[in-house]
Amino acid sequence: MVLERLMHMIRKEFIQVFRNPKMRAIVLVMPLIQSMVFGYAVTTDVKNVPTAIYDQAETPESRDLIDRFIHSGYFSVKTIIRSDREIDELLDNGEVAAVLRIPSDFSAKIASGSTAAVQIIVDGTDSNTAGVVLSYAGNIIRNDAIELMQKQIGNQDWEPLGVNLQTRAWFNENLTSRNFYVPGVIAAIVMLVTLLLTSMSVVREKEMGTMEQIVVTPIKPIEFILGKTMPSIILGFVNMIFVTLISVFWFDIPVRGSLMTLFIANGFYLMTTIGIGLFISTISDTQQQAMMSTFFFFLPALLLSGFMFPIANMPEVVQAFTYFNPLRYFLIIIRGVFLKGVGVTILWPQILALFILGTFVLTLSVKKFRKNLA
Amino acid sequence: MLVSNNSEYAVTVKDLEKRFGSFQAVNKVSFQVRRGEIFGFLGPNGAGKSTTMRMLCGIIIPTAGEATVNGFDVFHQAEQIKNHIGYMSQKFSLYEDLTVEENIDFYSGIYQIPMVEKKNRKDWVVKMAGLDEHRNSLTAILPGGWRQRLALGCALLHKPPVIFLDEPTSGVDPISRRSFWELIYQLAAEGITVFVTTHYMDEAEYCDRLAMIYRGELVAIGTPDELKVKYMNNDVLNLECLDPFGALQAVNGIPEIREAALFGRGLHLAVNDASSSIPIIIKALQERKLVYTRLEKIIPSLEDVFVSIIESRDSSAGL
Ligand SMILES: Nc1ncnc2c1ncn2[C@@H]1O[C@H](COP(=O)(O)OP(=O)(O)OP(=O)(O)O)[C@@H](O)[C@H]1O
Ligand SMILES: [Mg+2]
Numbered sequence: 001m002v003l004e005r006l007m008h009m010i011r012k013e014f015i016q017v018f019r020n021p022k023m024r025a026i027v028l029v030m031p032l033i034q035s036m037v038f039g040y041a042v043t044t045d046v047k048n049v050p051t052a053i054y055d056q057a058e059t060p061e062s063r064d065l066i067d068r069f070i071h072s073g074y075f076s077v078k079t080i081i082r083s084d085r086e087i088d089e090l091l092d093n094g095e096v097a098a099v100l101r102i103p104s105d106f107s108a109k110i111a112s113g114s115t116a117a118v119q120i121i122v123d124g125t126d127s128n129t130a131g132v133v134l135s136y137a138g139n140i141i142r143n144d145a146i147e148l149m150q151k152q153i154g155n156q157d158w159e160p161l162g163v164n165l166q167t168r169a170w171f172n173e174n175l176t177s178r179n180f181y182v183p184g185v186i187a188a189i190v191m192l193v194t195l196l197l198t199s200m201s202v203v204r205e206k207e208m209g210t211m212e213q214i215v216v217t218p219i220k221p222i223e224f225i226l227g228k229t230m231p232s233i234i235l236g237f238v239n240m241i242f243v244t245l246i247s248v249f250w251f252d253i254p255v256r257g258s259l260m261t262l263f264i265a266n267g268f269y270l271m272t273t274i275g276i277g278l279f280i281s282t283i284s285d286t287q288q289q290a291m292m293s294t295f296f297f298f299l300p301a302l303l304l305s306g307f308m309f310p311i312a313n314m315p316e317v318v319q320a321f322t323y324f325n326p327l328r329y330f331l332i333i334i335r336g337v338f339l340k341g342v343g344v345t346i347l348w349p350q351i352l353a354l355f356i357l358g359t360f361v362l363t364l365s366v367k368k369f370r371k372n373l374a
Numbered sequence: 375m376l377v378s379n380n381s382e383y384a385v386t387v388k389d390l391e392k393r394f395g396s397f398q399a400v401n402k403v404s405f406q407v408r409r410g411e412i413f414g415f416l417g418p419n420g421a422g423k424s425t426t427m428r429m430l431c432g433i434i435i436p437t438a439g440e441a442t443v444n445g446f447d448v449f450h451q452a453e454q455i456k457n458h459i460g461y462m463s464q465k466f467s468l469y470e471d472l473t474v475e476e477n478i479d480f481y482s483g484i485y486q487i488p489m490v491e492k493k494n495r496k497d498w499v500v501k502m503a504g505l506d507e508h509r510n511s512l513t514a515i516l517p518g519g520w521r522q523r524l525a526l527g528c529a530l531l532h533k534p535p536v537i538f539l540d541e542p543t544s545g546v547d548p549i550s551r552r553s554f555w556e557l558i559y560q561l562a563a564e565g566i567t568v569f570v571t572t573h574y575m576d577e578a579e580y581c582d583r584l585a586m587i588y589r590g591e592l593v594a595i596g597t598p599d600e601l602k603v604k605y606m607n608n609d610v611l612n613l614e615c616l617d618p619f620g621a622l623q624a625v626n627g628i629p630e631i632r633e634a635a636l637f638g639r640g641l642h643l644a645v646n647d648a649s650s651s652i653p654i655i656i657k658a659l660q661e662r663k664l665v666y667t668r669l670e671k672i673i674p675s676l677e678d679v680f681v682s683i684i685e686s687r688d689s690s691a692g693l
Contacts, residue, residue: 007483009484015472016469016472208467209467210468210469213461213468215433216433216456217485218453218486
């Protein structure tokens with residue numbers, strides 16, 4: 001291998017990437033946009049749920065409970081209603097997403113020491129949100145019940161076992177969905193950018209006919225392949241660092257573990273994505289095809305990675321597939337490093353999996369690539 | 375290396391074949407190219423010109439046969455060949471998104487031109503291509519003729535003894551074609567072997583020697599003059615008239631006329647013997663009251679030769 005030739009290849013690749021407006025956007029703008037989207041827009045936190053109150057009891061106890069709803073921050077009372085009929089109307093036209101109905105015998109039952117029922121009706125169209133709303137409401141009501149109990153038995157410290165614990169887990173006080181998603185963007189962005197860079201830069205040479213010229217020069221296949229992949233590796237790391245900086249300094253997401261672990265894992269992760277990028281370049285003749293193939297791979301990989309949807313909820317057959325998905329492992333590593341502060345001692349199975357997957361994919365692709373070149 | 379410097383031939387080809395699946399693109403082609411010669415490869419679209427050239431440059435591997443370039447075997451020494459040839463593919467193949475200088479720098483890096491020579495070679499290419507004022511222009515915006523000269527320059531950076539040019543002047547205006555051929559002559563004068571494909575007949579006339587290729591087969595080879603004598607066993611008559619289409623119909627039934635083809639403002643007629651055929655043709659024209667301004671025996675052009683060879687091939691193949 002001749003270093004001079006390699007350096008000239010890499011230099012040329014960088015000039016081309018940064019001179020091409022589309023490529024520039026992919027490398028520089030996309031990571032920023034994705035971080036912002038997942039930092040601000042995509043959130044499963046439920047706040048200010050539009051709510052209607054139907055207070056049939058109208059007693060001090062019922063008003064206490066309503067106060068709790070208002071002050072929780074999760075519910076925003078839009079209207080007070082006075083009939084069952086209105087419930088249907090409001091939910092149907094989407095004016096409110098939840099209705100709190102306190103029956104007229106609410107206070108009487110509390111006074112008599114029997115169980116008082118409260119009804120929460122939610123719009124189940126978005127089942128995710130509905131579930132979260134129900135659990136919030138449940139917690140508010142439970143807290144209310146505890147205080148009532150404390151008053152009745154005259155003991156301020158009385159607590160039903162375990163209730164407090166549950167409350168912490170359910171209440172999303174620290175906006176953890178942002179903490180959960182933004183570091184995940186690193187994995188998604190690094191994959192997408194390096195897949196596109198690698199496959200497009202090779203296919204562009206085929207499409208433009210420059211490949212024909214380059215194979216007549218004394219350049220060795222290994223120099224060509226390294227020349228094509230080194231820029232992807234470098235830009236893959238740059239993107240990783242870039243999104244990490246946004247996470248830490250813009251979104252205040254803590255990095256509790258070692259960045260070194262993240263760097264090493266990123267290196268192995270890049271082996272897989274660049275291997276796949278090279279493979280795509282061998283099966284595509286035009287940049288259009290390379291782009292299509294990239295998304296054909298990337299979208300399922302993203303959906304089946306645990307980035308948005310927990311793998312544990314997927315059918316078992318699909319779960320089996322995810323073991324071949326590098327994104328799956330890298331996400332666990334990233335979230336482990338960022339949120340849990342764990343290191344190689346805990347994450348080594350995922351790091352090893354990436355290494356094995358990377359070696360395998362890269363070897364196969366380079367073999368296929370060299371065969372195509374000859 | 376020793377072999378390469380001593381051999382009289384820059385390129386030798388024997389029974390070279392290339393099949394793509396069941397399609398025979400090049401069929402048992404044999405020829406030799408002398409050092410310092412301008413060797414032309416002439417043939418219609420799809421004849422197999424590019425395929426032959428790509429085999430010689432080591433881009434594709436031949437299916438069968440033998441070939442050497444500069445003394446190196448195309449099967450086993452493709453890497454050495456690449457160090458000793460320049461190649462300009464049929465499609466413009468420099469980087470359009472790089473500037474003139476960036477392209478030159480890239481290829482001098484790939485060819486490992488020594489540091490001390492780099493600047494000289496670059497200046498030489500820029501001057502040769504006439505691009506002194508466009509050193510920093512993107513290649514994409516250059517007119518066709520300039521691009522071709524730049525491509526030629528980049529293919530010559532490492533001073534190869536043999537250069538392969540695949541239709542270097544297609545899509546280039548006539549004046550640029552002229553100046554491009556002047557460059558080719560200069561290179562040949564410096565001792566560089568030039569292997570060039572074309573389907574321009576006038577360009578074929580500029581070559582020292584020509585090979586005609588048709589449907590993957592070599593159908594004729596020689597100097598342009600040799601071809602005209604050797605492969606034309608007919609006389610060619612030039613008929614100029616006011617109504618070439620009418621004349622074509624008029625002469626169609628005459629058995630002495632082997633071929634008739636529209637040519638410029640008249641017809642070219644291939645006949646066995648000029649002196650005996652002329653009166654017959656005149657009679658046929660007069661019968662139809664067709665006016666002609668000239669009817670005479672001419673030296674056949676390469677196009678006549680080529681058409682004649684192809685037609686005799688096709689008729690013997692029963693097409
Ligand atoms: N890679 C390939 N696979 C299949 N067929 C091919 C391939 N390359 C060339 N051919 C076919 O081989 C034949 C010869 O092609 P070639 O490019 O050598 O022709 P050519 O003489 O250069 O013609 P042109 O003047 O159009 O450039 C054509 O019919 C072409 O379709
Ligand atoms: Mg061709």
